[in-house]
Amino acid sequence: MRPTIPQLDTWNLDGLHRAAEAARANADAVSSSVDDCSRAVSAAGSWHGQTKDAAARRIDEEVDHGYEVRTVLLRIADDAADACAGLKHAKTYVLDQKNLAVTQGFTVADDGRVTHSDPEKEGAAGVFQLNLFSGLDEIERLDSLFGARLRESVGDLGAMRDGQPDITLADGSIRDPDAVAIQLASMSPDERAVFLAGLSAEAQRQVVIAAPEKVGNLNGVPFAMRIDANEINIRNALTQEKAKPNRDESRVKQLEAMLSPIPNPEGVGVPDEPPVATGPEATPRLDMVDRKFVMFSTEGNGRMIEMVGDMKSGAPGVGVYVPGTSTNLNGSGSNHVAAWNLADQTNGPIFLYMEGDFPQSLTGLSDGAPSPGFAADMAPRLVDFGREIDREVAASAPGTPVSYVGHSYGGSIVGSAEQLGLRADRVLHASSAGTGVFDGGWNNPNANVQRYSMTAPGDLIGVVQSYPEGGLTIPGGIHLPGNPHASEVLGGDPDEVPGVTRLDTGFYGKNIDGHTVGEVVFGSDGHGKYWDDPASTAFQNIVGVIAGTDATAYVERGIETEWVDVGLGDNGNGGREAFDAGWATTEKELFGVENPYANPRITDNPQLGTRIDVK
Template identity: 40%
Template sequence: MLTVEQVTAWPARPLDGAARQARAAAATLRGQVGEAGDALRRVGGWHGRGRDGAVGRLGQEVDHAQELARVLTVFAERAGTASEVLARGRERVLTLAVDGAEQARDAGSQESEEGGAADDGRALQARVREALDELDREDRAHAGELARLVSELEAMVAGHVNVATAEGPRDPDSVVNRLVSMRPAQRRALLSTMSPDDIDRLVTANPQAMGNLEGVPFSVRIEANRRAIAEALDAEIRRGAGERARADQLRAMLGTIVDPHAPGRRVRRQFVAFDNTPEGRAVEMFGSLTQTSRSAAVYVPGTGTKLDTADANRRAAWNFASRSGAPVFLFMDGRFPPDLPSATSPMFAAAMAPQLVSFGRALDAEVAGVAPGAATVYLGHSYGGAVVGTAEQLGLRADRVVYASASGTGILPGGAESWSNPAEVQRYSVTPPADPIQPVQASRLHGGDPDTAPGVTRMDSGDYGDGRRVRGAAGHGGYFDDPDSGGFQNMVKVIRGEAPTGYVCREPDIPLPGTR
């Protein structure tokens, strides 16, 4: 049984040193293996079996070293978390113990006919015992996890660690390669037969693959992408770009945010897709999908969206999650048009829409397993509306869809008329007065005007929270930046499954030039 005296003897942050050492060891291991590979590649004039054998052997060692470095990185992260949790618990115990000692002194110097001081002392002692028990549970849980990781490291140093499959022990890399070649349902079936520890070994073997495969549970993808992000940051630092925008963004992605569903606490950021391309690709989850979730929403932003400059989109997604109580996924798993001239091209929507359809299937499977019956909602803003519309043409399954200042209903022939499930989806649109997207909508460049498409209910964009009218060029994205605006509140209602405020015509839409 843990005592106050034992806790008093603990260091203030007992595992910080271990976390630093593990992180430094991982960085050193990656760096030395990388240098060895570079040196071999610089050798000129050497050809033949000897060179091929050396390169092949080095590749195996690099792979093994990377896996060791990944486990060291996980150890460092878990040790850091444990240190923080135990430090908070220790502080609580010591604070309660000091309060108890002071109260005992007061009780000894004062007489209380009702015995109130004694009762208070016993209550405080009970709180100290409760805090000690909670700290003991945390200590044991974190110690167990760190011991598991140490055992994993020892086994990996001694040799390659296999995973159990129905066919017998297999190399984790080979199982990941097998997963990559499978259909999503087959992946789910295979992973359902594996232990959590073996699945974690697959993540260690190839976090980049495991973090982006449809059919892999979101919790596994989130853990895999956290490791992939850490490796991407390490790569940026090693190439001398550790102080640039991408590295700063990757550091932030490894940090925490305020929980939109519980603003009193902070949580780690969660990514169910990630690829460190020049523009950066990711799907970030805000909030949690639980058994009580009534819906889950996917928000696809528009032109100019890039990983390093998407803070406004992240704030909007956070606000959607906070106001609706639903998990919201910010979908940036593709290349967006970088500017307005390029936004006239349909190729970005053509390339990204299949990714959205795939993610939609993965989300449906996740919802079915965690919150059966919860609705899925898609919101496409500006060019993101054309992406959502094209995904609908390709078979995206949805319960509700919002086209927000959307450039069109889909770039494939037929526009809204070629949506794959036109009668099964509740569709809404919102476009503020004098929004400059209106001539684009009228041009049918991206499939047609969602505000006038059959079966689409146009919602009101209303006013900003301060009473100003949402309109014009500023209004195109302004209502996404103001969660108190009428347009934003209407989108929240759609996510929640409530009836939005209908469209109020305050001024005519801007027509296509030359057609007035």
């Protein structure tokens, strides 16, 4: 409903908060009870026979039923908490705006219309009225959204009092949702897609409630179902983590963030910047949306695939962002913000791809960035997920181009996936570790794929890129190890592969972490700092590739600091790049220079490159 301002003033939302807490407490109680019952039967090791087997089967059924009830209770708790937080903020905003207007002599009607006796203040009255209408619009949206969700959840809870209700399949037969979930697990992705397309929305929801841990990560399952399932899986993971005697506080914080609403990338907000509640700069928290995960697992260092933005007709492009070394679930906040900024600027969905473990160190030969094992493990999964993106695009946004952006180690993952047959319309290697860990060239089914690359001058990854797979022997008989991410056909440097268009990393667009607007992207920070600067040339080039607009072509520059001199011809020359990197390291370690790349000056070619159309 859309309240009047006097009605809104009487709203007490504390009851909504108490309801959320009660639902969460009841969910925990149900979970603890069925777990205790299951453990008690399992602990009866000296008891054998048909009665034991029958009791165990019955207990398993009730445990499964209890988990389904817990799932719905947690959904009620989260929706009630989100509704309370959103409505409280919007209520405060509207009432603050109303009070501010009244104190300045304006008249505020019950429905939010604002007037003033002085004609010269008509414009200011219009601003107040717009703010009030925006706040009331948000209240109406939240009320309708969460009212429908809570009614649906209460209905589900009532329907499963004696067990989850059966569902009707496309052929008219009746099946238990748990049995359907087991059947789905034995199907191919294509078979799953066809089967689920024949179910009603209600039947699909019941399958999700029955087995979210199975449905959330199955290829062939529509993304909408996977998103609903993984919301449940994340809630359950949070509950389990909080119950541990030595819980991981970083994991708790991350899971809570994954369940918290974010500004809609198509709206007016930005991540991590709260709106102003009062005053001339006042802005309501408009159009907050839930985060969406089409894959989630606590395995290894934590895994997920987040979809930021919506798959919709008219989007200029779909982007898949594969990050690099040190990526893990607990520390994925900066990756999420980068994906949000890409979705915001491209006006299309961006998938943050973390379906596997990434190396957590730069140097470990077996467990760090030099190891090709992580890329070899994730590449086939990326190929399979690419097929799922194509399936969703065909259903929701036919003809929309799909771009893959691999940063650092993620570039090796993307390159390796292309070797295995990843279909893509555009590929961008951003400060990439190499072209791929498998033998052979890229094997993209799309003959018209467009490939791009960019590496900042002085980026240490350039040293890695420049050496072939088998290594290099330098004067004195010293053998340098090769790039493990180098294809024997393509080499290790995506910037040098024929048919790849190299783009400019260019300049920073805002003051960020010791760098200033207009400073050239350079050195060790040039490897990834541009991801934190949506206004930088490099970030804008990523946007241009995904959106299919234009980008800035590469310009080789001479750049020097007080300690380092990268000259023309150094880029792509392994010996020179190694010398530059070694000199910077020497200055840092022997002479205590904090940052040898600080305060760079361009000695050659300070201009930006030409603009090129992205097809």
